Amino acid sequence: MTTTKEPGSDLPLQQQESVVIRFAGDSGDGMQITGNQYATTSAVVGNDLATMPDFPAEIRAPAGTRAGVSGFQLAFSAKDIFTPGDRPDVLIAMNPAALVENIKDLKPDGIVVCNTGNFGDRDLEKAKCDTNPLLDGTLDGFRVIEVDMNQRVKEALAETDLKPKEVQRCKNFYTLGLMYWLFSRPLQPTEDWLKEKFAKKMHLAEANITAMRAGFNAGDIQELFQGRYEVPKCDVLTPGTYRSVMGNEAVAIGLVAGAEAAGLEPFLGSYPITPASTILESLAGMKNYGVKTFQAEDEIAAVCAAIGASYAGDLGITSTSGPGVALKGEALGLAVSIELPLVVVNVQRGGPSTGLPTKTEQADLMQAIFGRNGEAPIPVVACATPADAFDCAMEAVRIATQYMTPVFLLTDGFIANGAEPWRLPEVEGLPKFTKEFRTDAENYQPYSRDENGARPWVKPGTPGLEHRVGGIEKAHLTGNISYDPDNHEFMTNARQEKVMGIANSIPTPEVKGAQSGKLLVLGWGSTYGSIADAVERTNEDEDKVGRIHLRHVWPLPNGLDEIFSRYESILIPEMNLGQLARLLRSEYPQHEFLSYSKVQGQPFRAYEITAKIQELLENKS
Amino acid sequence: MSETQTLKKKDFQSDQEVRWCPGCGDYAILSAVQGVCADLGYSREETVFVSGIGCSSRFPYYMNTYGFHTIHGRAPGFATGIKMANPDLNVWLVTGDGDGMSIGGNHLAHILRRNVNINVLLFNNEVYGLTKGQYSPTSPVGQKTKTSPLGSIDRPFNPINFALGANATFVARTIDTHVKHMSAVLKEAAAHEGTSFVEIYQNCVIFNDGCFDDVADRKIRDDMTIDLRPGETLTYGKELDKGLRFNGWGLERCSADEASTWDSTVESTAPSVMMGELANEAEMPRPIGIFRQVNSPVFESETERQIAVAKEAKGEGKLRDLIFQGNTWEVE
Known part of the structure; x- marks a missing residue:
């Protein structure tokens, strides 16, 4: 903290290890920019972080409707984190549609900040709310902060020449400022970004900065919150430049x-x-x-x-x-x-x-x-x-x-x-794998193969190596058109063996957690974070399950059979109906693969995988 | 290479057996192209023939140059990538009325509008040959084929006007049996900076024999065709005694003295479109030669220019700067 007196510096400052915030508003409210700015600033102050935008395909669905809700969730932490978080600690709802679409995810006792400026009858109607969620009990059990952001930003920018519409466009920066205050983040990175982005329209940069500062100051002056939080620098990250x-x-x-x-x-x-x-x-x-x-x-x-x-x-x-x-x-x-x-x-x-x-x-x-x-x-x-x-x-x-x-x-x-x-x-x-082009005409054969099974690469423009290629089957070595049955089989096998041989150039993935036992959790692609988080939670006291993640999905790396044989069964969470599980069953029929699928257009939450692991461990004991 | 100065037509012939039907118009085109490559002083290594799928698209196998027989209709995409990667190559694209006008019509239109510096040869025989005789997008209404037993009801494309509609910068037509004319047009096409589009009337002896006989038959050709020679009068006939002239929104026949002068370099496509439409008029001679030839920026040169401009403005990029750009922070 700096020595100058900042707004809110009288309020108690609580240390928090990790925080999950979700910004939710209309597609036109600038929630993605707000979220990305929050992420950048959190990165600059040294937190580990993960973000997850969630927006509709339509650029501007009708304003205020549930179809038009755009969200951005981020987790920032003093410790190493794997995912953007299961449930937000703080939800910012710019309108009723954003509130009702997102409130179900908020943690019990979580903070919900509502822009009451957008909770008029017309807004409720657009969001298809029969009753006002601010009043009807929807928010029971949460800490509700009501701010009329439309009005606050209007006041903050009263001195400018901006049209009312332009003024309202600054309110996401008011929100951003308020959240910067709540978690003790600096404004400077965003101010720099605004000045660069609006270098040719400095009045817009200034208006957004004014709105952001107004939001920041409001945290203190209006006594909206009982205290501020601080998420210290993450010190478990590997040293380096990030x-x-x-x-x-x-x-x-x-x-x-x-x-x-x-x-x-x-x-x-x-x-x-x-x-x-x-x-x-x-x-x-x-x-x-x-x-x-x-x-x-x-x-x-x-x-x-x-x-x-x-x-x-x-x-x-x-x-x-x-x-x-x-x-x-x-x-x-x-x-x-x-x-x-x-x-x-x-x-x-x-x-x-x-x-x-x-x-x-x-x-x-x-x-x-x-x-x-x-x-x-x-x-x-x-x-x-x-x-x-x-x-x-x-x-x-x-x-x-x-x-x-x-x-x-x-x-x-x-x-x-x-x-x-x-x-x-x-x-x-960084890895280095310089590729040489063939230029030597001596004994050149377009479809000869090297130790990898790869044919020579020749650039047009190279004298003496003129040749023709195409989609018709080629004769081994010469590459000339060939309809010969044996040649086709030979070439089909050559292409297959070349690709399968790639396995010899890739490492066997490392198993983390339990090195043998009841259960191995196997993933590929973006399930990495949720699986890692879930397995670490499960193994908090002792290593109960192992986890492994595949970077090379085809061909599969060598050594998997040996790893699989150390576990009773292998759980595969996938955002599909079990495609990798199906593949592994055909490649390794001797092992038991359990598919855990999710196809909701949303990543796995770590708690979902944790629960699945628990269920399997209990059934097996 | 000293070799490049001395190459002859036969040096462009590959060792592969040519597998078109005996009497196919493709043989004459292959021979003309090989001759033109020699006449232009091409080197084998700097020349690439690209094709799609169809009878005409077997062409690259018979050229002793670099060659790429790709997939149906998509040759323009491949040719664009080749020219962007290496603008120094002489790239020729061989296609047909099915490959270029039907499955690949989209790509053809786009390469023409982009003006990539290649030469497109569209072999038009108004029928599908390799799939054995179905009507094509250039088949005339009423043509009876295996898939149109009662006659085609498709209104055909006019390849010349298709190319003009795509704002092609070089548009020409020639005839497989008119070897001298074909060679001259191909040389003009090769010299043009930008996409050169040449429609070649090509006879299919098996499935559509004689489809252009009403204009291309040697006995009547001089009277039934008019060669569009830039800067010269629109005269035709054995003795060049017949003429064409513009009259309002159309063209009409006239004596040689009254014939208009042909200008293929006007920015507007209107005169060449009017010429293209003569294909629909039985009483009029069929135009061959150069319909349009205008200058416009070449796509791959513009790509190179923008890269040079970006390097000038931002400096030659270093990978480390790309990785370390933006807000960074240190963890100790």
């Missing part, structure tokens, strides 16, 4: 790093699709890093251009979500057949069809592994967390270039838009 990173951003940076590690220029062919678009947006902003981006006319042209770029010697990348992968299927088969590097990022969302564009799911696993005509094996790498996406993107590039194959990089909506602290790696410490 920043907050979102999953899609980490993917974009990881792909650039991967291209550099391979000595290639990255080329992204993509078509905008929720929730993957920000990968294209990020990479389009990295032109000074030599990144080429191509916004194609559709998903098919996007992947085809990426394959064309790989053919010409760039690192071809395409980013999309499940429906886009469906469209790219034929081109992916071609990439398998002509054996060129390609990274396909699938930011999974709820399906089938359009499904739930802004919600998360892991139901494209089988599509990634098997979803093409013919025998068309593609390796699959899955990101566990936003920061892990950086390493996974590099790993996808390594596999693609060393094995001359398309690679799936699976993330999902939860990872894409979620943020966490990322311990920044020094470039010298």
